[in-house]
Amino acid sequence: MSKSPYINRDVDNEKSANVVWHQASVSHEERMGLNGHKPAVLWFTGLSGSGKSTMANAVDRLLHQLACHTYVLDGDNVRHGLNGDLSFSDRDRVENIRRIGEVSKLFVDAGMLVLTAFISPFRADRELVRSLNQATQFIEVFIDTPLDVCEQRDPKGLYKKARNGEIKQFTGIDSAYEVPVSPELRVETAGKSIESCAQLVVDYLLEQGIISRQN
Numbered sequence: 133m134s135k136s137p138y139i140n141r142d143v144d145n146e147k148s149a150n151v152v153w154h155q156a157s158v159s160h161e162e163r164m165g166l167n168g169h170k171p172a173v174l175w176f177t178g179l180s181g182s183g184k185s186t187m188a189n190a191v192d193r194l195l196h197q198l199a200c201h202t203y204v205l206d207g208d209n210v211r212h213g214l215n216g217d218l219s220f221s222d223r224d225r226v227e228n229i230r231r232i233g234e235v236s237k238l239f240v241d242a243g244m245l246v247l248t249a250f251i252s253p254f255r256a257d258r259e260l261v262r263s264l265n266q267a268t269q270f271i272e273v274f275i276d277t278p279l280d281v282c283e284q285r286d287p288k289g290l291y292k293k294a295r296n297g298e299i300k301q302f303t304g305i306d307s308a309y310e311v312p313v314s315p316e317l318r319v320e321t322a323g324k325s326i327e328s329c330a331q332l333v334v335d336y337l338l339e340q341g342i343i344s345r346q347n
């Protein structure tokens with residue numbers, strides 16, 4: 133059985149026989165050497181309204197000021213384009229994260245710091261993305277905001293719709309969110325400023341030697 137329902141096993145077998153990896157002329161190490169920082173995926177996960185997009189963008193701004201090469205991949209945006217064919221069924225969420233995992237790996241290969249902001253509700257999918265990367269290059273950031281706080285914030289009015297039955301399979305209401313067991317970072321946002329939360333992430337990257345103040 134193919135891991136993804138979107139991958140046809142026959143096509144898969146044919147591909148492995150006929151598609152050969154092309155050796156890049158500029159190596160990963162050479163690309164990294166152009167930057168004053170190491171590449172990594174900063175994988176923000178949490179409920180809708182927990183603060184993933186806000187945090188990813190605030191951290192992006194701080195890293196940009198430190199001359200890091202960064203890019204934010206955001207669920208709302210990616211679902212308009214690359215993943216515009218996917219719904220919020222469990223099966224489509226799995227495929228959503230698989231594709232983003234592959235895309236974020238390409239950013240790491242290009243020597244960049246990529247910040248992803250997807251609910252990514254299932255532990256197995258987050259672990260799959262982790263396994264695509266070197267251990268030090270995948271940083272799971274759990275945006276730990278209780279459901280009642282997310283629901284109070286309700287920045288897009290989606291919880292209200294979900295409670296009224298206008299949206300089905302809404303994460304935290306009638307679709308599961310599996311809390312990370314050992315994230316590299318857990319950020320509690322309730323009652324905290326966006327700036328202080330973003331700084332926690334930057335401090336972690338400094339401590340780990342992924343970035344430095346002299347980038």
Ligand SMILES: Nc1ncnc2c1ncn2[C@@H]1O[C@H](COP(=O)(O)OS(=O)(=O)O)[C@@H](OP(=O)(O)O)[C@H]1O
Nearest residue numbers: 180181207220225228250251252253300301302303
């Ligand atoms: N049913 C349902 N459940 C959860 N979220 C929903 C749903 N329908 C629409 N939305 C909006 O889609 C955003 C989540 O997309 P993601 O790609 O991050 O979801 S997932 O990782 O595939 O679970 C999510 O964005 P965030 O609020 O930024 O998390 C919502 O704005």
Ligand SMILES: Nc1ncnc2c1ncn2[C@@H]1O[C@H](COP(=O)(O)OP(=O)(O)O)[C@@H](O)[C@H]1O
Nearest residue numbers: 180181182183184185186287321324325326329
């Ligand atoms: N410390 C904080 N960190 C992140 N967001 C916060 C914080 N405090 C309040 N918020 C607010 O919470 C909301 C989070 O929305 P958003 O970033 O879109 O969440 P998500 O991307 O997880 O759906 C925003 O309105 C933001 O201003």
